[in-house]
Amino acid sequence: MATGRTHRPATRSRGIPEATVARLPLYLRALTALSERSVPTVSSEELATAAGVNSAKLRKDFSYLGSYGTRGVGYDVEYLVYQISRELGLTQDWPVAIVGIGNLGAALANYGGFASRGFRVAALIDADPAMAGTPVAGIPVQHTDDLDRIISDNGVSIGVITTPPGAAQQVCDRLVAAGVTSILNFAPTVLSVPEGVDVRKVDLSIELQILAFHEQRKAGEDASGTDEGAPPMRATPNGRKGPDGDMPAVMPA
Numbered sequence: 001m002a003t004g005r006t007h008r009p010a011t012r013s014r015g016i017p018e019a020t021v022a023r024l025p026l027y028l029r030a031l032t033a034l035s036e037r038s039v040p041t042v043s044s045e046e047l048a049t050a051a052g053v054n055s056a057k058l059r060k061d062f063s064y065l066g067s068y069g070t071r072g073v074g075y076d077v078e079y080l081v082y083q084i085s086r087e088l089g090l091t092q093d094w095p096v097a098i099v100g101i102g103n104l105g106a107a108l109a110n111y112g113g114f115a116s117r118g119f120r121v122a123a124l125i126d127a128d129p130a131m132a133g134t135p136v137a138g139i140p141v142q143h144t145d146d147l148d149r150i151i152s153d154n155g156v157s158i159g160v161i162t163t164p165p166g167a168a169q170q171v172c173d174r175l176v177a178a179g180v181t182s183i184l185n186f187a188p189t190v191l192s193v194p195e196g197v198d199v200r201k202v203d204l205s206i207e208l209q210i211l212a213f214h215e216q217r218k219a220g221e222d223a224s225g226t227d228e229g230a231p232p233m234r235a236t237p238n239g240r241k242g243p244d245g246d247m248p249a250v251m252p253a
Helices: 019-035 044-051 057-062 077-088 103-110 146-152 165-177 203-226
Strands: 093-097 117-128 139-143 158-161 182-185 198-201
Touching: 019 044, 019 057, 044 057, 044 182, 057 203, 093 103, 093 146, 093 165, 103 117, 117 146, 139 146, 146 165, 165 182
Parallel strands: 093 117, 093 158, 117 139, 158 182, 182 198
Antiparallel strands: none
């Protein structure tokens, strides 16, 4: 099996839009569930519902892969699993290094879903000398002083950053200098990278704030339908109103 440093997916060279690439894992997850239930074929409508998209968008996305299905039959589940896995580069081995083995880093190291999707946690790296040699998920933690050698020895092209925000950019710079070309960033900060390096950001606090916004809207809709006799809210200096007086203009980050 090839490793991540010797071959990269062909999605860019084939002109597949980034929005389509972002949806391919959703289709693959739904198709994998169907495959596990021994479902041989699936219609675009059924698969779109399972993936949470509309069927027209799904058919457009699959057209970029050269897969159009069969009228009256649908799509072959096993073939689509293979086709999407190949397009995403999941038919090969991708060694991954996690830098920052705190609670989040350790949890990711222990996650069993990576290996089944083609990602092998090859190295765990931390700046704390006391962590060196400590096994996490059966893998000994190594010190950041040896980062260049670790990346080279393991053929790592994907790095995961789970450090505090103040250390993230320095870690990113060292990963890039060592040859890492794709980074998954869990640190709550924006990373600067050179051209040719891809960064995906996962910020759980932002996702929670978005959910809080929707919860607040739902609560407001409920209140508007039941509190017709409620006293008017007092205006704040910036024009916003709250039932208990002044409200901050922006939710603290």
